[in-house]
Amino acid sequence: MIKSELIEAVAARNPHLYRQDAEKIVETILESIVEALERGERVEIRGFGAFQVRYRPSRAGRDPSNGNAVFVEEKWVPLFRPGKAISDRLNEPRRD
Structure with a gap:
């Protein structure tokens, strides 16, 4: 699965969200993980x-x-x- 497929899956499971909102959610989660790893956490x-x-x-x-x-x-x-x-x-x- 690639990131765009993950975004589509989030949007499909949450029909009340716009696709761009699902994209922001996935981006925020992934960026938070990367930032924590950068800090050594x-x-x-x-x-x-x-x-x-x-x-x-x-x-x-x-x-x-x-x-x-x-x-x-x-x-x-x-x-x-x-x-x-x-x-x-x-x-x-x-x-x-």
Whole structure:
């Protein structure tokens, strides 16, 4: 699902909202999550999962095309851990 599909889903489930209002809602939620991650905070949405950032130190890596050693700079990476409800739903036996 892409962001525009998420906006359409929010608008479809809430017919009292205009599409542009649904777009503002989705944008506000996503921007709030990003801002919290920028501050180094953990974002937990109960029943869905948790977002956090994790530090990865610099290291020596390998270029897969030729095997030469390359330097990989330090960075902060986002991490998502699904909640139990999502994990349980994804691992239910399918009834095809």
